[in-house]
Amino acid sequence: MRFTSLLTTITAGAVLALSGCGGASAEQPGSPEQPAPAVKPTVVLVHGAFADASSWNGVVASLKRDGYPVIAAANPLRGLHDDAAYVAGVLKSVPGPVVLAGHSYGGPVMSEAAAGNPNVKALVYIASFILEPGESTSQLAAKFPGAQLGPTLQTVPVPLAGGGTANDLYIKQDEFHRVFAADVTPEVAELMAATQRPITEGALNEPATEAAWKSIPSWNMVTTADLAIPAESMRFMGDRAKSHSVEIAASHAVTVSHPDAVADLVDQAARATVT
Known part of the structure; x- marks a missing residue:
């Protein structure tokens, strides 16, 4: 299969699996709200392919209003393990508890980066893959x-610095609005298309070696109007991980549109895991 056909769902994923819990159940309206944590954890955000850290700007502003310290990491998008090592650094x-959120390819990166770090209390997957080791x-x-x-x-x-070449992948700018950010204004989508960060083909073929979601409570947002990854795929991964997922009618660029x-x-994850 050609690399490009394998990339149709590079950005995505699913999980709200509280570690050690049995099956998944949907969040019910009117459920009692968890109390706010006494000490706010630091929220670390990991962007995915065809985006940069500014794709979290609206999320950062909202979390800041709620009193959370926030870091939007600059994911290199060069290779799964190299990217995970960067985010792990x-x-x-960060001193103290962390809630880690990843969008798109940022999900597999954070699954690797969080492994073995006792400060990471929750994982929040936003339209993102959740890989098993070896996948x-x-x-x-x-x-x-x-x-x-x-x-x-x-x-x-x-x-490449050591010789040879790699293939960077971009979304064609005239297609960006339709396939990646359909619920974002044309003006904003045009800026996103022009400033998108490429990902290497090789990053998408590296097998995962860690699955932090197996031991750290996780949350997942399924984007039902996503043209980059089918919602069915996100649901499959959530079910496989025995996770609890929430759904929203949004494009893949949900961090910008919603x-x-x-x-x-993210706040729900913090309230449920940090006391």
Whole structure:
């Protein structure tokens, strides 16, 4: 299968699995609200492919209003393990409890980065893959039909420091609004398309070695209008992880189009795990 066809679902994922819990159950309206943690954890945000840390701006603003310290990490998008090592370094620099949230390819990165870090109290997956050890993003990409991202990708060869070349992947700018950010204004989507960060093809083929969601409580947001990854795929991964997922009618760019909803889910995770 061509790399581009494997990338149709590079960005996504699912989980609200409280570690050690049995089956999944949907959040019911009117459930009692958890008390706010006495000490606010630091929220660390990890962006995915075709985006940068500014894609979290609205989420950061909402969390800041609620009193959370926030760091939006600059995910390198060069390779799963290298990217995870970078984010792990960011996590080690944060004193005290952390709630870690990842969008898109940022989910697999945070699953690796959080492993073995006792300060990470919760994982929040926003339209993101949750990989089992041994799986790669590309392996999960073709599992369900319906994604429309692959044909819109453009490959740009780039030189490597040690010699040779790698292939960077971009979304064609004239397709960006439709496939990635359909519920964002055309003006904002145009800026996002022009400033998108590429990801290497190789990053999508590296198998995961860690699955922090197996031991750390996790939350998941399924984006039902997502053209980058089918909602069915997100639900599958959530069910497989025995996780509790919430759903929202949003495009893949949910951190931009619905920042308050994303921040609310992060707040739920903090209230449930940090006392």
